[in-house]
Amino acid sequence: MKVLFVCSRNRLRSPTAERVFFGLPGLEVRSGGTERDAEQRVSRDDVEWADLILVMERRHSRRLRELLHRNTVFPRVVSLDIPDEYEFMQPELIALLEQKVTPFLQSAINTARLEAQPEAM
Known part of the structure; x- marks a missing residue:
């Protein structure tokens, strides 16, 4: 599963999420921001790459659709x-x-675990 985490400026929340979930079996993760001054601004390629987009706030979903509305297929x-x-990486944020x-x-995660298990003889 490919997951895109999105916040406003890609400085605190979404990069924390990317770091926390990076390397889990069966997952690929990226992060981006919706604002012009974002460290990594979300692109159409990011959206089309993702199977799931997790935005930090509802306004990020609206902003994504405003930025990329033309001919962009959105996943969930x-x-x-x-x-x-x-x-960034605040323990309370990580827990949340x-x-x-x-x-x-x-x-x-469950699918990846099943695929990693050796077959019974």
Whole structure:
């Protein structure tokens, strides 16, 4: 499963999410921001790459659609409702991300675990 994490400037919340979930079996992750001054601005390629987009706030979903509305096929977009009040890799942010994101990723994680198990003889 390919997951794109999105916040405003790609400085705190979405890069934290990318780092927390990077390397999990069965997952590929990226992050980006919706604003012009974002560290890594979300592109049409990012959106079309993703199987799931997890935005930190509902406004990010609206902003994505405003930026990339023409001829862009959007995957499922879900708001995590995580406000912009955390620092990069802040333990409280990590705990909140794990709590809110894990249910969406569980099926991909389970599939990867099954594929990694040796077949019974």
